[in-house]
Amino acid sequence: MSLSYAVLGAGAMGFRFGVLLQETAGVQVDFVDNWAPQVETIQQQGGVYVSRDHENRHLVPINIYSPEDYHGHPDVLIVFAKQMTLADLLARSEHFFDPKHQYVFTGMNGMGHVEKINQYFPKEHVVAGTCLIGTVLNRAGDVDFIGKAGAGSINLAPQVGPADATVQALVADFEAAGIQSNLNDNFLGTLMTKVVFNSVINTICTLFEIQMGQFIDYDGAEKLGKQLINEAFDVAERAGIELLSTRQEEWDTIQYVSAVTSPLHYPSMYQDMSKDRPTEVDYINGYIYDLGKQYNYEASTHDFLRNLVHLAENTRKYRK
Incomplete structure (x- = not known):
């Protein structure tokens, strides 16, 4: 089955998925x-x-549009907006x-x-x-994929029911794009497991303005994390x-991703904080x-x- 895609939320992770699907999987x-x-x-x-x-x-x-200017008919929407902007998007x-024919895949945090x-x-x-993949949006129109080709992985699950032919084709396209995909049927458990991961690495790295590798280098990291x-x-x-x-x-x-897969990565919460955007900590x-x-x-x-x-967000107003 051949699928077409539209990425809603062309930020760091949206670009990672979309560019790899386009360039590597050829869709x-x-x-x-x-x-x-x-x-x-x-x-x-x-x-x-x-x-x-x-x-x-x-x-x-790439082809990019504002929501109002897009009139395509993709089979799958890949949603990577920020939690605070999703409703508007x-x-x-x-x-x-x-909704009768399109499917939605979302890999958002939180x-x-x-x-x-x-x-x-x-x-x-x-x-x-849920994505264990590091990517940084440097500025508008400029993105940096962190980690070697094929690095990182995702866990994904249908919200209800078994994986049908479209979901299977989606996973096959992800794999062809070099996105390691682990399909399961535990929807809430999949989401919550990544929330736990982010609750450690995103928040601590943001507060101390450090990369994941710098966090894991601290000999007390395990005590904090656990x-x-x-x-x-x-x-x-x-x-x-x-x-x-x-x-x-x-x-x-957490230890493996921080030390091996993405030691140079600043988590997305830090990226938001450093650019004076609201964080997703809530x-x-x-x-x-x-x-x-x-x-x-x-x-x-x-x-x-x-x-x-x-x-930390509130103190930013005193720096200006």
């Missing part, structure tokens, strides 16, 4: 973004500049949605995005994944969510804390870190 990909400087810059320069680990910067021609894109997507698409057509992991697993158990890993396996993943550490409260459990370390990130 049709369009890009749609609601950040005007991104669209205008890429249209003016004739494509997006792509580097890998800060080297071999080259221009990749979906509302502005609704005119080209075909929790809350699937509910917004379900306002437009049935659960039977939604697939969600405190957050244990609280998050306690919450998941009370909520009846079965994660894809054990507590130790979750730490092993959808990550905040989500864990708020979910725990529903079961009379205080994930207090996650709440403490959430407030530290908001404190």
Whole structure:
């Protein structure tokens, strides 16, 4: 089965997936973004500049549109918006949605995005994944893929039911693009496992303005990480969510990705903070804390870190 794609949210990860699908898998990909400087810059320069680990910067021609200017009919929408901008992007894109036939894959960080997507698409057509892949948007129209070709992986699952022919074809295209894909049927567990990962690495690296490799080099990293992991697993158990890993396996993943796969990577939360954009901490550490409260459990370390990130955001106004 041959599929065509449109990437909604042409940021760092949107470019990574879309460019690899276009260049390596050889499938049709369009890009749609609601950040005007991104669209205008890429249209003016004739494509997006792509580097890998800060080297071999080259221009990749792509088709990019604002939501209002796009009128394509892709088989699959790949959604990589920020949590705070997703509702606006979906509302502005609704005119080209075909919920009876189109499928949606989303690999966004945090929790809350699937509910917004379900306002437009049935659960039977939604697939969600979690990405252990480092990518940096340097500026409008300029992206850096972190890690060697084929580095990193994704876990993904249909929201309901078994993987049908379209989902199988989607996974095959990802694999052809060099995106290692692990398909399973544990939807909530898939999403929550990545939230736990991000609650450690994204938040700590952001607060201390460090790369993942610099975090894992600290001899107390494991103690810090496991405190957050244990609280998050306690919450998941009370909520009846079965994660894809054990507590130790979750730490092993953080350690491996930080030391081996993406040591030079600044997580996306840091990228937002450094560019004076709102962070997604409320959808990550905040989500864990708020979910725990529903079961009379205080994930207090996650709440403490959430407030530290908001404190850091608030102090930016004093630097100007």
